[in-house]
Every structure is written in structure tokens, then in C-alpha cells.
Amino acid sequence: MNTPTFEALDLSPELLKALAKKGYNRPTSIQQQTIPAALEGRDVLGSAPTGTGKTAAFLLPAIQHLLDHPRRKPGSPRILVLTPTRELAMQVAEQAEELAQFTNLKIATITGGVAYQNHGEVFNTNQDLVVATPGRLLQYIKEENFDCRSVEVLIFDEADRMLQMGFGQDAETIAAETRWRKYTWLFSATLEGELLVDFAQRILTNPLEIDAEPSRRERKKIQQWYYHADSLEHKTKLLARIISNFEVERGIVFVRRREAVRELSETLRKRGIRSTYLEGEMAQTQRNQSITRLKEGVVNVLVATDVAARGIDIDDVDFVINFDLPYSADTYLHRIGRTARAGKKGSAISLVEAHDYKLLGKIQRYTEEVLKPRLIDGLEPRTKAPKDGEIVSVTKKEKARIKKKKEDKKEAAKKKVKVRHKDTKNIGKRRKPTTEQKSES
Structure with a gap:
């Protein structure tokens, strides 16, 4: 089956021109499924790993909605995007600016870490799309500086992380304040977890569920292998030699522990590798500096933990290196998804010690791909991989089991009748149009 083009998704010439300029030729899986449903006026509950075009999947229909229904006079924001962190908010706004560059739409951000008066333009001038973090936005709503009544589409990006960070109550309050909205779109790394399911049931109305794992074709653009250490x-x-041998131009090195981030970055610098690091405790200006240095090519390598790097979107990352393997196979997919973005190719390398082979086996079974070992001349390992069978190829039997499990899950989702809370709770639910209320009565 041929992948449809962006033209086939009924997007306006202004958006198609912006997509062409960005070098986006064909929509990804999440974009193919989300854009038509969102433009039809459905609520959307979407799941997609990072690097699969999730941001454009909700920004394109949001901007198209604004173009299809132009406002008659300037006013308050009509599209509101909520993100868990200020970095993510800035990146989403930047991408929105790029996609809307051939339109007259106004885009702004409201985040913490910015002086109050700097948000004056959002309150005093016409804005079409605002990207915000929940805490700071709620502060302005309470002070009656942000008018929620004009919001037509409310979008939650990385909702799972928003809830994990304790923004659940703030997010629900904002949903309640924007109850006049027409549509709600919620995106998360996974659609599992009682917290997320409960939250989604309260704020979405009959949503279309989209679970867009990257296709094998998309994943094949990422070459994956490992070295035994x-x-x-x-x-x-091994890490230093890999960076030198492969002439890594823009790479992200993942470690498990926050304490190791600065130390490893310093070690690489001593070996003549231009490196910087990212850790959760850093001041906002320092975090921005580190990301900018990698983006602009001042350094070639960024060392980070999963927590510090979550939500950071950097184009043209050619290598992702797992200095430490993650405990979760899902996290592994998120990590490697930071390379080979927007149709480009990339490489994902893992460094595996003897105690990591159980994790490697788990990752292989989850991704249904076999990672092959490689050697570096002069740095061959002296020890051997454990022979306890923990690392195995994905057998046909195992593949069939995984496939059946996925099919059963889809079938169960179709049959499942959702028990909604709207009869007992009305937190953040949209008001029904007056005509609809009359017809019911």
C-alpha cells in the first residue's frame, strides 16, 4: 500500500509549502491517522514515540482549523497547547512558527522561567495559537489575564509526563476553564496506566484512539548494533573510539544515573571530543545553552539522562549511543527515535556489559529485531557474553505470540464499552450546544 502524500490529507497550499520547505515529503503513521480524524472534528487520544512526527500530527490540523474558520476580528487564542516542560513548549512553538510561516497567524508561548511582563503581548495583542506549561498558565487564568472562552481546540502534549510531574489537577482545571472548546486532542508516549486512562475519560468525548508504533519500515532507517564491554x-x-571512528557530528549519549552525566562529558573532553551535558538540576539558561551548542555544532556530543532529555527535539542527530542500556524496552525505542527523524537515516549503538544481557534480550523481543555485535580493532573484549540464553534471537514462535497479543488487544479495544465518568463527574467537560440540550429535553 502506497503511503499517501500530504496533498491527499486536504491541507491548504500554505501548509504544503511550509512542509516542502522543511523537507517533509510523506506523512508518518501518526500523521496519517491523526490529521483526517482531527479535521473531521473528532476528539483524539493518540500514542506515538518521540521522533515519529507527533508534534506536526496535531499542529497541522490545528493550523488548518484556523485557516478553515478565519476569525472576523482580533481576539484571544483559539488553539491552546499544553506541554509539561518549557523546553518542549518552546520547541512546539518553534515548529508551529515554521508550519505557519506562509500564513498571518500569531503564535506565542507562556512558560515559567520568564518574567511576568514578557507575557504582556499574549494578553494585549491578537494571538491565534498559544503553547503553555500548566502551572504558569493557570496563574494567569486565576488573575484573569488569560481569556479561555475563545479556545476552540485544547491539545495536551506528553500528557503522561504531565501527570507524572504532578500537573494533573492544574491540567483538569484548565480543561474546565476551556469548557466552551469544540475539540480536545491528547497525546502520550503510551496509552496505558490508570492515571492517564482516568484523566482521558474525564476530558475527552468519544475519542478516536490512535496507537502509532513506528512501522518496521520507519525503524529500518535506524541501523542498530552493540559492542560487548x-x-x-x-x-x-569504546565510546570515545566510536565517536572518533564514525566522526559523529551530532550525537546523544544516554546514561542512567544523573551523577555520571557531568563526569562522562568531562572524560570525553579530556580525550579531545567536543562534548556537553544535560541534567535535571541545571538552571534553565544552562540547559538552553547545552542544547543550542549541540544544535549549532559547537559540540558534537550531548550526554544526558532520559529524564533530562525527555521532550528535547534536535534535528539531524546522526548517532544515539546507549552508554547504559535503559531498564525499559519502551524507553529504548524513545531513545533511538531521536535519530533518523523526518525520513533521514541514523544509527543507534549500545554498549553492553555482562549484566546487561537480560535487558538486551528484552529489548530484542519487544522490538522484534536482532541487534548484532560488532568489534573495534584494538578494543576487543577479553570476556565473553554470558551463555545463559538470556540474549536470543526473536524466534518465529515468539513473533507469532507477539503478533497474536497485539491482534487480541485491538479486538478487545473494539469490543470494549467504555464506562465514562460524565454521569458522575463533569470535570473539564465541554458544554453542549444549546440546540443539543433543547433536543434532549
Whole structure:
């Protein structure tokens, strides 16, 4: 089956021109499924790993909605995007600016870490689309500086992380304040977890569920392999040699522990590799500096933990290196999704010690792909991989089991009758149009 083009998704010439300028030729899986449903006026509950075009999946129909229904006079924002972090808010706004560059639409951000008076333009001038973090936005709503009545589409990006960070109550209050909205679109890394399911049931109305795992074709653009390491010292030598041998131009190195981030970055610098780091405790200006240095090519490598790097969108990352394997196979997919973005190719390399082989086996079974080992001349390991069968190829039997499990899950989702809370709760629900209320009575 041929992948449809963006033209086939009924997008306006202004958007198609912006997509062409960005080099986006064909929509990704999440975009193919989300855009038509969103333009039809459905609420959407979408799941997609990072790097699969999720941001454009909700920005394109949002901007198209504004173009299809132009406002008659200037006013308050009509599209509101909520993100858990200020970095993500800035990145979403930046992408919105790029996609809307051939329109007259106004885009703004409201985040913490910015002086109050700097948000004056959002309150005093015409705005069409605002990207905000929940805490700061709620402060302005309470002070009656932000008018929620004009919001037509409310979008939650990385809702799972928003809830994990304790923004659930703020998000629900904002949903209640924007109850006049027409549509709600919620995106999350996963659609599992009682917290997320409960939250989605309260704020969405009969949503279309979209679970867009990257297709095998999309994943094949990422070349994956691993190196067996004897020890931490051996692993560090392998990392430095990999960066040099492959002439890494823009790479992200993932570690598990926050304490190791600065130390590893410093070690690489001593070996002549231009490196910086990202950790959760850094001041906002320092975080921005580190990301900018990698984007602009001042450094070639960014060392980070999953928590620090979550939501950071950097184009043209050619290598993702797992200095430490993640405990979750899902996290592995998120990590490697930071390379090979927008149809480009990339590489994902893992450094594996003896105690990591159980994790490697889990990752292989989850992704249904076999990662092959490689050697580096002069740095061959002295130890061997464990022979306890923990690392195995994905057998046909295992593949069939995984496939059946996915099919059963889809079938169950179709049959499942959702028990909604709207009869007992009305937190953040949209008001029904007056005509609809009359017809019911």
C-alpha cells in the first residue's frame, strides 16, 4: 500500500509549502491517522514515540482549523497547547512558527522561567495559537489575564509526563476553564496506566484512539548494533573510539544515573571530543545553552539522562549511543527515535556489559529485531557474553505470540464499552450546544 502524500490529507497550499520547505515529503503513521480524524472534528487520544512526527500530527490540523474558520476580528487564542516542560513548549512553538510561516497567524508561548511582563503581548495583542506549561498558565487564568472562552481546540502534549510531574489537577482545571472548546486532542508516549486512562475519560468525548508504533519500515532507517564491554573503563574507551571512528557530528549519549552525566562529558573532553551535558538540576539558561551548542555544532556530543532529555527535539542527530542500556524496552525505542527523524537515516549503538544481557534480550523481543555485535580493532573484549540464553534471537514462535497479543488487544479495544465518568463527574467537560440540550429535553 502506497503511503499517501500530504496533498491527499486536504491541507491548504500554505501548509504544503511550509512542509516542502522543511523537507517533509510523506506523512508518518501518526500523521496519517491523526490529521483526517482531527479535521473531521473528532476528539483524539493518540500514542506515538518521540521522533515519529507527533508534534506536526496535531499542529497541522490545528493550523488548518484556523485557516478553515478565519476569525472576523482580533481576539484571544483559539488553539491552546499544553506541554509539561518549557523546553518542549518552546520547541512546539518553534515548529508551529515554521508550519505557519506562509500564513498571518500569531503564535506565542507562556512558560515559567520568564518574567511576568514578557507575557504582556499574549494578553494585549491578537494571538491565534498559544503553547503553555500548566502551572504558569493557570496563574494567569486565576488573575484573569488569560481569556479561555475563545479556545476552540485544547491539545495536551506528553500528557503522561504531565501527570507524572504532578500537573494533573492544574491540567483538569484548565480543561474546565476551556469548557466552551469544540475539540480536545491528547497525546502520550503510551496509552496505558490508570492515571492517564482516568484523566482521558474525564476530558475527552468519544475519542478516536490512535496507537502509532513506528512501522518496521520507519525503524529500518535506524541501523542498530552493540559492542560487548568488559567493564566501565572498557566501555568509556569504546565510546570515545566510536565517536572518533564514525566522526559523529551530532550525537546523544544516554546514561542512567544523573551523577555520571557531568563526569562522562568531562572524560570525553579530556580525550579531545567536543562534548556537553544535560541534567535535571541545571538552571534553565544552562540547559538552553547545552542544547543550542549541540544544535549549532559547537559540540558534537550531548550526554544526558532520559529524564533530562525527555521532550528535547534536535534535528539531524546522526548517532544515539546507549552508554547504559535503559531498564525499559519502551524507553529504548524513545531513545533511538531521536535519530533518523523526518525520513533521514541514523544509527543507534549500545554498549553492553555482562549484566546487561537480560535487558538486551528484552529489548530484542519487544522490538522484534536482532541487534548484532560488532568489534573495534584494538578494543576487543577479553570476556565473553554470558551463555545463559538470556540474549536470543526473536524466534518465529515468539513473533507469532507477539503478533497474536497485539491482534487480541485491538479486538478487545473494539469490543470494549467504555464506562465514562460524565454521569458522575463533569470535570473539564465541554458544554453542549444549546440546540443539543433543547433536543434532549
